[in-house]
Amino acid sequence: MKKYTNTGSKDTRSGFGAGMTELGQKNENVVALCADLIGSLKFDDFKKNHPERFFQIGIAEANMIGIAAGLTIGGKIPFTGTFANFSTGRVYDQIRQSVAYSDKNVKICASHAGLTLGEDGATHQILEDIGLMKMLPGMTVINTCDYNQTKAATLALADHHGPAYLRFGRPVVPNFTPADEPFVIGKAIMLNEGTDVTIIATGHLVWEALIAAEALEAKGISAEVINIHTIKPLDEEAILKSVAKTKCVVTAEEHNYLGGLGESVSGVLALNNPTPQEFVAVKDSFGESGTPEQLMEKYKLNNQAIVEAVERVIKRK
Numbered sequence: 001m002k003k004y005t006n007t008g009s010k011d012t013r014s015g016f017g018a019g020m021t022e023l024g025q026k027n028e029n030v031v032a033l034c035a036d037l038i039g040s041l042k043f044d045d046f047k048k049n050h051p052e053r054f055f056q057i058g059i060a061e062a063n064m065i066g067i068a069a070g071l072t073i074g075g076k077i078p079f080t081g082t083f084a085n086f087s088t089g090r091v092y093d094q095i096r097q098s099v100a101y102s103d104k105n106v107k108i109c110a111s112h113a114g115l116t117l118g119e120d121g122a123t124h125q126i127l128e129d130i131g132l133m134k135m136l137p138g139m140t141v142i143n144t145c146d147y148n149q150t151k152a153a154t155l156a157l158a159d160h161h162g163p164a165y166l167r168f169g170r171p172v173v174p175n176f177t178p179a180d181e182p183f184v185i186g187k188a189i190m191l192n193e194g195t196d197v198t199i200i201a202t203g204h205l206v207w208e209a210l211i212a213a214e215a216l217e218a219k220g221i222s223a224e225v226i227n228i229h230t231i232k233p234l235d236e237e238a239i240l241k242s243v244a245k246t247k248c249v250v251t252a253e254e255h256n257y258l259g260g261l262g263e264s265v266s267g268v269l270a271l272n273n274p275t276p277q278e279f280v281a282v283k284d285s286f287g288e289s290g291t292p293e294q295l296m297e298k299y300k301l302n303n304q305a306i307v308e309a310v311e312r313v314i315k316r317k
Helices: 012-026 044-049 061-073 092-100 129-134 147-159 205-218 236-246 261-272 292-298 303-314
Strands: 030-034 054-056 077-083 107-111 140-143 164-167 189-192 197-201 223-227 230-232 249-256 277-282
Touching (some): 012 030, 012 044, 012 077, 012 107, 012 147, 030 061, 044 054, 061 077, 061 092, 077 147, 107 147, 129 164, 129 230, 129 249, 140 147, 189 205, 197 236, 197 303, 205 223, 205 249, 205 303, 223 236, 236 249, 236 261, 249 303, 261 277, 277 303
Parallel strands (some): 030 054, 030 077, 077 107, 107 164, 140 164, 249 277
Antiparallel strands (some): 140 230, 189 223
């Protein structure tokens, strides 16, 4: 299999910050709105270099979404930033009515998603945000895997017209995708070709899927690994092409299995090619306080869990 190298672990939120810094220089219509979390969202450089295009809204997330929607009327491209829990659950009504229903060109950017938020615990570890956002008509949903991909996605969203949700995280994770790799919204990325099983991963689980594929190779199992960074629109063609070859699939995500990537994939398969599938995801529960490593281990969101899921699904072929 093709080997991917960790070129230096970084947090994905810093990739967002780097993308915003570049957008500030390249596109005068890009504006940033933050709900009192400048440092956490890595807005520092954008605020310093473009103070006239930065709006500190404070702890008033619903107002932030409404202001962002209004700014689009004048041709601005607003990027909002706060924690994923506050970006979606707290302001769902405003997103539905003022952004999605009105088809406003707002980019809702969310850090600290999933269990890897860590010690702040279940109240902040949203695990249902992908489901909430993908159900909104016209909403693009993106979940990036590392620093480079998050930066590339941020840049791509400025050129994409329409409401979008960009999900990234707090912890330092391996940075392994090429810095110059084009980011095409809605287009999956083949990381490793295989013949025995398809592993479809998103976000922090992509790196774990690659580690799992190496372990499976040592066991004589050939795993195809696909990075689905865009949950909606989903690259159905890539999924169906791979599964037609391997005849079984494992999906892996840092999200509740209800409403997430796995559910989207199973819907595609049910309509086109019913296929055995195993889910590596949180099983209908909230999180808890702990380090990211402890939580990913307890909730079985790591490479070992992917290997075990592959071994189960292959028996179901």
